[in-house]
Amino acid sequence: xxxxxxxxxxxxxxxxxxxxxxxxxxxxxxxxxxxxxxxxxxxxxxxxxxxxxxxxxxxxxxxxxxxxxxxxxxxxxxxxxxxx
Numbered sequence: 001x002x003x004x005x006x007x008x009x010x011x012x013x014x015x016x017x018x019x020x021x022x023x024x025x026x027x028x029x030x031x032x033x034x035x036x037x038x039x040x041x042x043x044x045x046x047x048x049x050x051x052x053x054x055x056x057x058x059x060x061x062x063x064x065x066x067x068x069x070x071x072x073x074x075x076x077x078x079x080x081x082x083x084x
Contacts, residue, residue: 015023033039052060066072073081 012023033043
């Protein structure tokens with residue numbers, strides 16, 4: 001086990017600066033996965049197996065079409081529209 005930790009330390013030292021933050025987030029995630037009962041439960045939950053309703057299918061299709069045509073709002077535009 002010690003050899004694996006030493007290799008992990010070497011790999012971390014070799015990471016480009018741009019990858020340090022994502023690596024840190026992932027390592028924290030791995031650490032917390034073993035201790036957080038809610039996170040463990042969520043990660044082991046089965047996939048949603050209920051079929052989509054016709055209304056949900058229509059909404060998803062409309063959203064895809066709007067995305068393809070560029071009929072979307074930026075975050076800033078949405079915040080303005082919502083008065084945030």
